[in-house]
Amino acid sequence: MRKGLKLTDILVTIVVSIGFGILYKLWGPLYYAVKPFGLHVDQLIYGMWFIAATVAFLIIRKPGVALLAEIAASSGEFLMGSEFGIEVLVYGIVQGVFAEIILMAFRYKRTDLMVISLAGISSCIGSLILDFYKGYIGDLETWNLALYIGFRFIGAILFTGVLAIMINKALERTGVTSLLRPGSKDDFDALNQ
Amino acid sequence: MHTAFHSKENWLHKVNPSFKLICITLLFLFVLTIHNLNFMIMFTIAIALLFILFTGQSLKRILLFLLPFMLIFLSTALSMIFFGKGETTLFKWGLVHVTEESLFRGIHIGFRALSFALMGLTFALTTRPVLLFYSLMQQLKLPPKYAYSFMAAIRLIPIMIEEFQTIRYARKVRGLQSTKGMNNILKLSISIPIPLLSQSIRRAFRIAVAMEAKRFDSSVKRTFYYKMRISPYDFIFLFYFILLIGLAYFIAFNHPLIPVTDVRY
Numbered sequence: 001m002r003k004g005l006k007l008t009d010i011l012v013t014i015v016v017s018i019g020f021g022i023l024y025k026l027w028g029p030l031y032y033a034v035k036p037f038g039l040h041v042d043q044l045i046y047g048m049w050f051i052a053a054t055v056a057f058l059i060i061r062k063p064g065v066a067l068l069a070e071i072a073a074s075s076g077e078f079l080m081g082s083e084f085g086i087e088v089l090v091y092g093i094v095q096g097v098f099a100e101i102i103l104m105a106f107r108y109k110r111t112d113l114m115v116i117s118l119a120g121i122s123s124c125i126g127s128l129i130l131d132f133y134k135g136y137i138g139d140l141e142t143w144n145l146a147l148y149i150g151f152r153f154i155g156a157i158l159f160t161g162v163l164a165i166m167i168n169k170a171l172e173r174t175g176v177t178s179l180l181r182p183g184s185k186d187d188f189d190a191l192n193q
Numbered sequence: 194m195h196t197a198f199h200s201k202e203n204w205l206h207k208v209n210p211s212f213k214l215i216c217i218t219l220l221f222l223f224v225l226t227i228h229n230l231n232f233m234i235m236f237t238i239a240i241a242l243l244f245i246l247f248t249g250q251s252l253k254r255i256l257l258f259l260l261p262f263m264l265i266f267l268s269t270a271l272s273m274i275f276f277g278k279g280e281t282t283l284f285k286w287g288l289v290h291v292t293e294e295s296l297f298r299g300i301h302i303g304f305r306a307l308s309f310a311l312m313g314l315t316f317a318l319t320t321r322p323v324l325l326f327y328s329l330m331q332q333l334k335l336p337p338k339y340a341y342s343f344m345a346a347i348r349l350i351p352i353m354i355e356e357f358q359t360i361r362y363a364r365k366v367r368g369l370q371s372t373k374g375m376n377n378i379l380k381l382s383i384s385i386p387i388p389l390l391s392q393s394i395r396r397a398f399r400i401a402v403a404m405e406a407k408r409f410d411s412s413v414k415r416t417f418y419y420k421m422r423i424s425p426y427d428f429i430f431l432f433y434f435i436l437l438i439g440l441a442y443f444i445a446f447n448h449p450l451i452p453v454t455d456v457r458y
Contacts, residue, residue, distance in 0.1 A: 007410035008401035011342040015397035016390060018346040019353055023386075029261075035268045039288075059394070072343065078313060079322050079347070083261050084306070085313020086221045133225050135302055136273065139458040141290070144276040167390070170383065174391040179398050 005064055012180060013056045017069040020052040021076025028083050040148045047155030049091075050123035053099040054116050054160050058168035059177055063100075063108055066119065070096030091130055098126035099160075113165050120160025124152055201249035205315070207426040210325040211332040216430065217312045224308060228457055230301045231449040235441030237308040243433065244311045248318045262310050270303030278458045298456040322347050328421035338410045345400055353393060360388055 005013075027048050035042040056069030074092020082088050099119040106115050128149060131137045137145060171177055227233050245255055277299060279292025326344050329335040364384075404410070 007338045007342065007405050008398060010338055011345060011401040011404070012394055012397040014339075014342045014346040015349055015393050018350060019390065019393055022350065022353070032264055032268050035271075040272065068339075072346070075343075076347075076350075079317055079320075079325075081314050081317040083265050083310055085310040086217050086316070087306075087309040087313070089313075090218065090221055134305065135269075136277075136298055136457060139278050139295075139298060140273065141276050141278055144272075166383065167387065170387045171391055171394075174387065176391045176394045176398075179394070 005062060005068070008180065009060050009062055009065065010068065013060055013065050013069050014072040016056055016059065017052045017072035018076040020055070020069075021073040021080070024049060024052075024073060024077040024088075025080050025082055028077075032083075040144070040151050043148055043151035044155045045159070046127070046152050047120060047124070047157070047159030049127075050095055050099065050120050050156055050160040051164050053096055053123060054119055054164040055167055057099075057103060057108075057119070058111055058116070058164060059171065060180055061108065061111065063104065066103055067093075067096040067100040070099065070123075087134070091127055094126040094130055095123040098122040113161055116164055117157045117161030120156040120164075121153060123160065124156035128152065203247055203249050204426050204429055205243070205247040205319045206249065207424065208319075208430045209332065209421060209423055209427050210320050210328040211421075212423065212427045213316060213320060213430065214325070216434065217316055220312060220434065221309065224305060227305075228301075228455045229445060230297055230304075230451055230453050230456055231445035232442060233301050233304045233308075234450070235445045236438065237304045237311070239434075239437035239441050240308050240311045240315070242437070244315045248315055250318065258314060262307055265310055266303040266307050269306040270299040272299075273302050274299030294456070294458060297451065297453050298458070301456045324419060324421065327417055327419045330415075331417060331421045332423075336412070337415055341404065341409050342401075345404070346397075349393065349396065352396070353389065356389060356392060357385070360385055 027045070031042050031045060034045065050070075052073035053066035053070040057066045070092050074088045077084075077092075078086070078089045084091075099122055102115065102119040102122040128137070137148060140148065168177075224233075224236065227236060248255075250258070274291055274296050275289045277292070277295025279290075279294030279296075279298075281293040282290065283293055283296060284291040323344055326335070326340040330337055330340045
């Protein structure tokens with residue numbers, strides 16, 4: 001096998017992620033629409049911005065896919081003229097790197113809810129680190145900061161973990177994922193008979 | 194996206210896309226080091242001038258673009274203003290505690306978000322995505338298989354939107370349009386994206402097979418239809434920022450509007 005991603009992997013990842021990029025672009029106004037409810041309720045839906053990485057990884061299951069997906073989704077959002085501007089690109093790269101680290105730590109072998117949620121949580125930590133510098137969130141009142149971080153973690157697990165797994169299950173039922181994954185051991189055994 | 198709007202082309206459109214991208218990414222990092230509210234406001238004005246004067250958009254459209262920016266400014270600033278740390282109380286009502294420090298810090302963050310939004314939109318309005326990826330291949334040595342995949346994916350956006358419409362019509366014809374009740378909304382949020390995603394994956398797979406057959410994944414030296422270069426416009430772009438940020442710095446520190454030097458607590 002050749003090293004690295006094949007063109008098929010890259011194109012599928014990018015197409016799926018650009019699709020998520022469109023969703024992200026629509027997610028921005030929604031994020032601002034729920035913000036006036038106050039007390040960081042908006043943070044509950046922040047997790048959607050990490051989902052491209054885990055969905056793409058669940059489809060392709062190769063090293064580098066999560067990072068590429070998050071970069072592609074954020075650049076799609078950026079080129080469509082996001083209200084967040086250049087910020088999305090930098091956040092996207094950092095979130096992608098953080099998700100990739102977790103997946104790498106499990107050697108890209110595990111695809112269960114726990115590891116996928118951990119990847120989401122890791123992206124979430126990446127975004128919080130940037131928020132610490134960009135939004136001075138360290139200077140919020142302590143109870144308020146706890147609420148902010150807590151809600152974002154919950155959102156990360158719900159969207160990046162649970163929703164991504166649900167999407168992947170539904171996609172597997174449609175049969176498209178078998179186009180992209182290398183044959184399983186059963187397939188090879190069937191050939192050997 | 195640029196292709197959606199017809200605008201006047203001027204020097205900003207001719208700046209090398211990779212160079213433009215690197216510049217605004219560096220400016221993003223630079224903004225993170227600004228903790229002085231006066232400087233932040235002046236910096237935002239410098240970016241706003243670039244956006245208003247040189248993106249080649251009509252005044253009407255610029256005002257239209259500025260509308261959501263005001264919303265961003267407010268919503269970014271408000272939670273820091275209401276719940277930020279500070280000592281000099283201005284207003285207190287229940288959980289809300291506005292202090293002088295948190296007020297200025299909130300406004301600072303608001304201006305930050307505004308300047309990022311302006312930089313991003315300026316880039317998006319003056320850069321054709323195809324030229325961006327050609328330039329990334331030529332100036333920054335991005336492997337062609339990534340760049341062409343991006344370009345192909347961007348071309349698929351209108352098809353995805355069309356397909357989204359088709360799915361909606363198909364559901365309507367079958368009488369599945371009701372969006373009442375939490376359960377229905379949940380069902381809707383899964384039943385529309387899944388066919389969209391699976392069709393996109395199938396299409397991407399077919400395109401990838403065709404592209405591999407045409408050797409788009411080869412690493413042999415390619416020739417390019419669009420030749421991207423560094424031009425004098427890039428220096429104008431760089432000088433604009435050096436000049437105006439210098440000016441912003443000068444005004445902010447010699448004629449400060451607000452007697453705050455550091456918004457951090």
